[in-house]
Amino acid sequence: MNTDRKRILFADDDPEIREVVRILLEHEGFEVIEACNGKEAVEKADNRVDLIILDIMMPGKSGILACLDIRKKLTVPILFLTARTQDSDKALGFSAGGDDYLAKPFSYTELVARVKAMLRRCYVYQGGAAGGEKTAVIRIKDMSIDRDSREVRLEGEEVLLTDLEYRILLLMAENRGKIFTIQNIYESVWEEPYYYTSNNTVMVHIRNLRKKLEKDPKNPKYLVNVWGKGYRIE
Numbered sequence: 001m002n003t004d005r006k007r008i009l010f011a012d013d014d015p016e017i018r019e020v021v022r023i024l025l026e027h028e029g030f031e032v033i034e035a036c037n038g039k040e041a042v043e044k045a046d047n048r049v050d051l052i053i054l055d056i057m058m059p060g061k062s063g064i065l066a067c068l069d070i071r072k073k074l075t076v077p078i079l080f081l082t083a084r085t086q087d088s089d090k091a092l093g094f095s096a097g098g099d100d101y102l103a104k105p106f107s108y109t110e111l112v113a114r115v116k117a118m119l120r121r122c123y124v125y126q127g128g129a130a131g132g133e134k135t136a137v138i139r140i141k142d143m144s145i146d147r148d149s150r151e152v153r154l155e156g157e158e159v160l161l162t163d164l165e166y167r168i169l170l171l172m173a174e175n176r177g178k179i180f181t182i183q184n185i186y187e188s189v190w191e192e193p194y195y196y197t198s199n200n201t202v203m204v205h206i207r208n209l210r211k212k213l214e215k216d217p218k219n220p221k222y223l224v225n226v227w228g229k230g231y232r233i234e
């Protein structure tokens with residue numbers, strides 16, 4: 001992948017980890033901005049950043065709280081680093097707006113591979129890989145999805161979605177009426193082999209989408225459950 005000097009913001013309170021990761025990512029051709037805590041990460045996060053890596057356990061403002069604040073202004077991919085790997089911790093990270101999760105201790109090869117995969121998924125989609133034959137704007141009830149600008153509007157008001165939320169929505173909107181199993185969604189959006197543990201990841205993102213799109217998330221009119229089968233957009 002040609003990184004084109006993609007800019008990565010990395011927040012961790014351990015200066016040794018920051019230095020090693022910075023050297024590693026710079027060797028791969030990335031530009032790295034460092035932050036020593038969650039507060040600094042929020043301050044340095046702007047629209048010039050292409051991806052953010054947040055350690056969860058930081059003093060003062062945790063990675064989770066930093067992610068919540070960053071999501072108020074940015075939709076760039078966010079990768080969490082953490083020593084806590086229980087499903088409940090992962091769900092908390094995804095609910096805050098995180099896109100992926102890497103457990104400590106991690107191999108540097110795995111970190112680089114994860115960063116490149118996240119950037120590839122995000123920017124190939126942004127680059128308009130869908131092709132010129134498709135209609136630029138999809139309209140479903142009171143919702144519109146603009147493929148060119150990646151802008152989603154509900155009753156005329158813009159809805160800010162993370163990259164993965166947008167891709168899940170676009171996948172189902174482009175195939176309106178088709179039932180997608182959790183495995184279908186995971187393999188299509190994450191572009192990785194499906195494992196049973198991926199269920200919770202997908203379900204948290206679906207729940208986040210519903211909170212943003214549905215007036216009553218418990219009785220959705222866009223992202224509908226098909227019991228025992230999966231989800232679809234009607």
